[in-house]
Amino acid sequence: MITLNVNGxxxxxxxxxxxxxxxxxxxxxxxxxxxxxxxxxxxxxxxVHLDGEAARSCSIMxxxxxxxxxxxxxGISGPVAEAVTHAWQSLDVVQCGYCQSGQIMSAIVLLNxxxxxxxxxxxxxxxxxxxxxxxxxxxxxxxxxxxKALA
Amino acid sequence: MRVNLxxxxxxxxxxxxxxxxxxxxxxxxxxxxYIPFSREAFAQEQGPAKGPYDPNLFLKIEIxxxxxLISKHFEMGQGVTTGLATLVAEELDADWxxxxxxxxxxxxxxxxxxxxxxxxxxxxxxxxxxxWEQARKVGAAxxxxxVGAAAAKWNVPASGIKVEMGVISNGSGHxxxxxxxxxxxxxxxxxxxxxxxxxxxxxxxxxxxxxLDSKGKTTGTAVFAGDIRRPGMLTAVVRRPEQFxxxxxxxxxxxxxxxxxxxxxxxxxxxxxxLGTDTWAAMRGCDALKVTWDASAAEKRSTSEILAEYRQLxxxxxxxxxxxxxxxxxxxxxxxxxxxxFTLPYLAHAPMEPLNCTLEVHGDxxxxxSGCQLQSIDQLVTAQVLGLKPGQIKIHxxxxxxxxxxxxxxxxxxxxxxxxxxxxxxxxAPVHLVWTRDDDIKGGFYRPLVLHRVKVGLAANGTxxxxxxxxxxxxxxxGTPFERMAVKNGIDASTIEGVIDTSYxxxxxxxxxxxxxxxxxxxWWRSVGHSHTGYVMETVIDEIAQATxxxxxxxxxxxxxxxxxxxAVVRLVAEKAGWNRPFPRGKGRGRGFAYHQSxxxxxxxxxxxxxxxxxxxxxxxxxxxxxxxxxNPDVVTAQIEGAIGFxxxxxxxxxxxxREGVVEQRNFDDYEPTRMREMPEVEVHIVGSQEWPSGxxxxxxxxxxxxxxxxxxxxxxxxxxxxPMGLKTLA
Numbered sequence: 001m002i003t004l005n006v007n008g009x010x011x012x013x014x015x016x017x018x019x020x021x022x023x024x025x026x027x028x029x030x031x032x033x034x035x036x037x038x039x040x041x042x043x044x045x046x047x048v049h050l051d052g053e054a055a056r057s058c059s060i061m062x063x064x065x066x067x068x069x070x071x072x073x074x075g076i077s078g079p080v081a082e083a084v085t086h087a088w089q090s091l092d093v094v095q096c097g098y099c100q101s102g103q104i105m106s107a108i109v110l111l112n113x114x115x116x117x118x119x120x121x122x123x124x125x126x127x128x129x130x131x132x133x134x135x136x137x138x139x140x141x142x143x144x145x146x147x148k149a150l151a
Numbered sequence: 152m153r154v155n156l157x158x159x160x161x162x163x164x165x166x167x168x169x170x171x172x173x174x175x176x177x178x179x180x181x182x183x184x185y186i187p188f189s190r191e192a193f194a195q196e197q198g199p200a201k202g203p204y205d206p207n208l209f210l211k212i213e214i215x216x217x218x219x220l221i222s223k224h225f226e227m228g229q230g231v232t233t234g235l236a237t238l239v240a241e242e243l244d245a246d247w248x249x250x251x252x253x254x255x256x257x258x259x260x261x262x263x264x265x266x267x268x269x270x271x272x273x274x275x276x277x278x279x280x281x282x283w284e285q286a287r288k289v290g291a292a293x294x295x296x297x298v299g300a301a302a303a304k305w306n307v308p309a310s311g312i313k314v315e316m317g318v319i320s321n322g323s324g325h326x327x328x329x330x331x332x333x334x335x336x337x338x339x340x341x342x343x344x345x346x347x348x349x350x351x352x353x354x355x356x357x358x359x360x361x362x363l364d365s366k367g368k369t370t371g372t373a374v375f376a377g378d379i380r381r382p383g384m385l386t387a388v389v390r391r392p393e394q395f396x397x398x399x400x401x402x403x404x405x406x407x408x409x410x411x412x413x414x415x416x417x418x419x420x421x422x423x424x425x426l427g428t429d430t431w432a433a434m435r436g437c438d439a440l441k442v443t444w445d446a447s448a449a450e451k452r453s454t455s456e457i458l459a460e461y462r463q464l465x466x467x468x469x470x471x472x473x474x475x476x477x478x479x480x481x482x483x484x485x486x487x488x489x490x491x492x493f494t495l496p497y498l499a500h501a502p503m504e505p506l507n508c509t510l511e512v513h514g515d516x517x518x519x520x521s522g523c524q525l526q527s528i529d530q531l532v533t534a535q536v537l538g539l540k541p542g543q544i545k546i547h548x549x550x551x552x553x554x555x556x557x558x559x560x561x562x563x564x565x566x567x568x569x570x571x572x573x574x575x576x577x578x579x580a581p582v583h584l585v586w587t588r589d590d591d592i593k594g595g596f597y598r599p600l601v602l603h604r605v606k607v608g609l610a611a612n613g614t615x616x617x618x619x620x621x622x623x624x625x626x627x628x629x630g631t632p633f634e635r636m637a638v639k640n641g642i643d644a645s646t647i648e649g650v651i652d653t654s655y656x657x658x659x660x661x662x663x664x665x666x667x668x669x670x671x672x673x674x675w676w677r678s679v680g681h682s683h684t685g686y687v688m689e690t691v692i693d694e695i696a697q698a699t700x701x702x703x704x705x706x707x708x709x710x711x712x713x714x715x716x717x718x719a720v721v722r723l724v725a726e727k728a729g730w731n732r733p734f735p736r737g738k739g740r741g742r743g744f745a746y747h748q749s750x751x752x753x754x755x756x757x758x759x760x761x762x763x764x765x766x767x768x769x770x771x772x773x774x775x776x777x778x779x780x781x782x783n784p785d786v787v788t789a790q791i792e793g794a795i796g797f798x799x800x801x802x803x804x805x806x807x808x809x810r811e812g813v814v815e816q817r818n819f820d821d822y823e824p825t826r827m828r829e830m831p832e833v834e835v836h837i838v839g840s841q842e843w844p845s846g847x848x849x850x851x852x853x854x855x856x857x858x859x860x861x862x863x864x865x866x867x868x869x870x871x872x873x874x875p876m877g878l879k880t881l882a
Contacts, residue, residue: 016411019431027386027429032378033371035552036430037503038588042819045503073371088369092361092785095793096228097368098375098503098552123828130819132503132553133228134796136830138789 007075017063242290276846396670481617481659485608504552512578522551524559649684685853741866751845794851
């Protein structure tokens with residue numbers, strides 16, 4: 001049995017420690033806000049927070065995640081998460097929306113680490129998140145807006 | 152599997168009237184449209200509705216005052232649910248914050264796409280155009296019924312009653328909400344004469360209303376097809392052949408079945424499916440399979456060999472499309488000629504959500520949960536595989552994590568797969584089919600590989616005396632249920648759209664086509680034929696400008712002299728981009744222009760780029776668009792911004808290539824979409840218009856690549872006649 005702490009709650013799983021965290025979250029916990037995009041840590045649709053750090057859940061095994069605080073899009077809270085979500089909504093960033101959980105999870109980590117990111121900081125912080133709808137113009141604007149709201 | 156729409160009855164969809172829902176929930180108001188013909192072949196629910204809402208509906212108003220648009224269209228990010236709700240809310244005088252949306256069940260009798268029906272489906276950038284009148288009439292009829300109900304209840308003249316923000320009132324103190332009057336409104340006759348607001352009375356159309364799907368998509372609560380969970384559900388992953396057209400002969404599942412969570416392995420027509428208790432088990436099981444294939448009918452050529460065949464075909468006359476004038480005579484008059492050959496690759500759609508769906512077979516039918524872009528086709532193929540009537544298949548449309556055409560496959564390939572798997576396990580468990588990203592990139596149904604040859608005759612004074620244009624590529628429509636809509640005299644309209652219907656005045660103009668054949672399946676890909684014709688036309692126009700010493704904008708305006716709407720877009724984007732001001736070229740900087748009309752929408756773009764010998768940076772794109780009435784200008788802007796992001800990686804690097812029939816790409820490392828650092832600044836300008844709205848989902852794609860190519864030419868003198876350009880961006 002493996003115990004995972006997800007969004008502040010403890011869950012026990014009878015799964016192989018090699019199962020990618022993504023599938024434990026989606027298929028065992030039915031927390032479906034975290035998305036499957038590429039399976040190889042290339043697109044960021046599956047980003048969650050592990051002890052507050054951005055992590056690609058498709059490429060982390062549950063065995064590695066055990067003992068860490070795992071936060072998914074459903075469990076985010078606090079002023080940074082609120083500012084980011086609000087900015088995303090007020091600017092209508094989303095199109096298909098499939099990548100946006102991962103985008104928001106990465107943006108929260110970026111703003112936690114850097115209160116006033118420059119465009120270049122955003123390029124680096126968001127490099128691993130693909131949006132096939134091409135909403136990057138608004139993602140950038142939303143991160144700047146959230147930073148302003150938090151200042 | 153062949154989908155044959157001819158097995159479906161065709162009906163006269165011209166008669167259309169509104170009706171009230173036959174079986175509304177208590178106290179609620181429902182309104183729909185009804186087409187008087189037998190719905191047995193199509194409707195998934197017959198007779199009185201059993202569910203929470205009657206499926207024959209466009210609109211539901213609850214006693215809590217919420218107004219739900221029942222969307223006939225699929226939301227894949229293009230904003231269609233917000234757009235349709237805007238039209239209804241405008242005429243209803245609803246409060247925008249009370250608007251909701253839900254997806255309609257499959258029923259083309261009610262939800263027919265008025266442009267390409269008789270089917271329920273979304274595509275071709277038709278949604279707002281086909282719903283423009285219908286959705287407003289739904290709102291207007293409902294409003295009239297509420298006014299009528301209020302007049303009767305309050306015993307006051309209807310003329311003194313007004314509706315504002317979901318509240319019905321009159322000057323003498325009467326007041327009620329939609330919810331309070333819903334039951335009375337239901338008893339009011341449906342009006343036969345429906346008067347729509349004149350544009351000067353619009354309060355919502357043309358304004359920036361927030362998207363209805365923003366909240367769900369920013370909180371992880373929006374339900375995509377892949378998020379469906381059914382009791383006892385098994386997840387299936389399919390091993391498909393490496394070469395298109397190969398078939399499974401036999402398989403060895405002994406290793407796969409040793410893995411924990413692997414439940415079953417079944418052979419289907421396209422491959423072998425592993426069913427597991429979760430996605431990871433099914434993926435691992437699939438990796439452990441050994442499959443023997445019959446590749447006798449498979450595509451075994453490499454891309455270079457296919458292109459060699461295309462070139463051979465291009466050397467001979469093809470099927471002649473109806474052109475204009477006499478191109479041969481015009482060519483004889485030319486003082487000089489310009490000839491160019493272009494090749495554009497197979498392209499994968501690569502929506503962020505890989506294809507998936509869930510099928511549950513019951514005793515008396517089945518239910519499909521999917522990101523359905525063509526509900527009627529999905530229903531039909533499921534029924535055909537399961538041996539049921541279409542009416543026994545209930546379709547649940549869910550949000551699509553992108554599509555770009557892939558989810559609107561007339562062959563419904565992945566729906567066929569899930570149906571065959573469910574059949575193979577005798578329907579004993581719901582089947583959730585998941586494609587991996589590798590499956591998606593390697594899975595076919597690509598934008599066709601095409602070759603264009605263009606010869607332009609130029610007079611000594613620089614005018615165009617003739618334009619001869621030949622296209623070689625696979626037809627998208629042939630062999631599909633939509634063939635008779637798009638194929639005439641062997642020519643698929645989508646192969647030459649954007650050429651044959653160019654806005655430019657070409658008086659002596661000839662277009663011909665060769666239909667290449669290959670087992671590689673092809674499909675419409677965001678902007679369809681325009682995705683290649685736009686590039687070719689706008690590159691050639693730029694080459695003509697250069698060859699004749701004309702300004703690229705001035706040349707276009709000359710050729711658009713009789714097309715005022717097109718010319719206005721060219722002028723607007725040129726003005727906003729400062730085209731007439733000198734461009735500070737500096738080292739390796741260039742500016743390029745492109746203009747293209749597709750799906751009735753006109754888009755012009757100016758690209759500003761800077762280059763080093765190895766890399767390119769797209770600094771800024773200024774765009775102008777005329778899509779008729781811009782129902783929600785912010786959605787229009789977003790679609791142009793997004794189209795630029797989508798098209799950019801295609802211009803620079805994306806391609807699907809074959810090596811001895813095997814796709815050489817497999818994931819986002821070798822088929823890499825645009826990333827944040829590559830995204831240019833974007834400015835979008837919308838032409839104010841009261842013309843009938845046209846589409847906005849696709850038309851932003853075609854002009855981007857030629858604008859960039861023309862900018863690179865301006866900077867370096869290097870002309871890219873083929874895509875992708877193969878340029879890297881700065882890290």
